[in-house]
Amino acid sequence: MVDELAEEGLDLDLIGKELDAELDPFDLVCHVAFGAKPLTRKERANNVRKRDIFNQHGDKARAVLDALLDKYADEGVLNLDDSNILQINPFSHMVTPIELMRAFGKKADYQQAIHDLQKALYEESA
Missing domain, CATH: 1.10.150 (DNA polymerase; domain 1)
Structure with missing residues (x-):
């Protein structure tokens, strides 16, 4: 999934750095897409x-x-x-x-x- 998102131009590492958190890609996607509270x-x-x-x-x-x-x-x-x-x-x-x-x-x-x-x-x- 991470690779597929990168192919579509969605760099999860970059987004994670912007949020200044050490998030798992799962939490990052859930947070960005659904507003879920992420866990580090x-x-x-x-x-x-x-x-x-x-x-x-x-x-x-x-x-x-x-x-x-x-x-x-x-x-x-x-x-x-x-x-x-x-x-x-x-x-x-x-x-x-x-x-x-x-x-x-x-x-x-x-x-x-x-x-x-x-x-x-x-x-x-x-």
Whole structure:
């Protein structure tokens, strides 16, 4: 969607800078198009942490999910489901990407946890 809007001449990064906020593209579009109150990426990440939805995972898996939330909050990473993200900071200082995925069990378990993380970012807080 972000690419399609850019092709139509709507630069979300430029609009975000004009609003002087670190907004997720979803919040930016909802704010501009519908007047919805936007949440910053940091607010979205903190909402996920408050709900503690990843307590079924072990310590190493939770550390990976927490680092992904930090990366999302700081940089607005949109491709959390791309396993190549495990090859860059801070993950590259932990262990190998394969070992990080194994912390979740199988690769499918890792992918499900990432899907759950992305879903949780956009759920309404209670």
